[in-house]
Amino acid sequence: MATDPLPERTGAILAEITDMLVSVVGDELLVVGEVTPATTFNDDLALESIEFVALAELLHQRYGAAVDLLGLLAEKDIDQILAMTVGELAVHIDEVTVADQACAG
């Protein structure tokens, strides 16, 4: 899985996702240990669907309309999304926000 070092920008996104996860799930999340790029939402964090919805709202507020869980749900089901790693989500956000800026520019 995503064990290679992340580019700086993706690493910053990962740190922000981690903060958001703590605000959604609570300090209980810290019991799991450090959130790394290889941490999975389902198996490692035991994130429930409703918590992913709450996370998606925070991501949407932070990164704008390009980060769109409902759009993602049109392509994958929620189980596939929860099977992602935090690193994969960070890369996805990096890609869509860069593309979004390119379109806007």
Added chain:
Amino acid sequence: MALTPAGGLRLHTQWLPGRDDGSTVVFLHGLVMDNLSSFYCTLAGPVSRAGHPVLLYDQRGHGRSDRPPGGYDRDTAVADLAALLAALGLDRRPVHLVGNSYGGVLALHTALVRPDLVASLVLIDAQLTGDWVEKMTDTLSVAALGLEHRRLPEQLAALGRRKEARLTAGADALLNRTTLIEDLAAGAAFTARDFARLRRPVLAVYGEHSELLPGARDLAAGAPDCALRVLPGVGHTVLNEATDGLCAAVLERLGARAGAVAR
């Protein structure tokens, strides 16, 4: 933020914009283990993309909403909905209510006691007639005892099954530390008289193998304006196992234009 103060509680809500002229569709999820994510992950996106503003919320005690010790009866659920619509400025026009399972019970009850709030109903394998109140109360009481005496959340946590542990801990809190079961038991099944005085159009979508289907046939026979759609090959779990057929029926009912669904 997604916590909306309503009726003295903070209710977790998700709002999806539609066209300005679209009438709002409000989704009501099922009981105990359910929350707004089941609709968020299925119908909400397609309905929103078809142009209808969408409101999803976690009923009291469920999902990320507050879990007060009491108020799990149907009238309080309607009061919560009315307070939420007012808080969000959505009470100027009637809304479409889409309810899954017990959420359908709440939708139908709302249409009976507050028809002014309701434009139309979609009931998805909801409990209507027969002895479902007794059966549901029994099932939940047995589940509550199991959670309490076998200390299931702690056992699952000890086994490292964190997800199941967290889900059962929520169910334990709702079943053993609120009045939900007794409030549910105090309710009654719907009657032919209820159906006859419904003044809103109803679409009922049921599973071919659902044991609740006879109630839907009673509704279709007794309500002035009710269409019954029976989806093949599924039982009670229409929302998750017949999502496409259900979605098509709902969009057709809401008057979505052909092609507007494509992203």
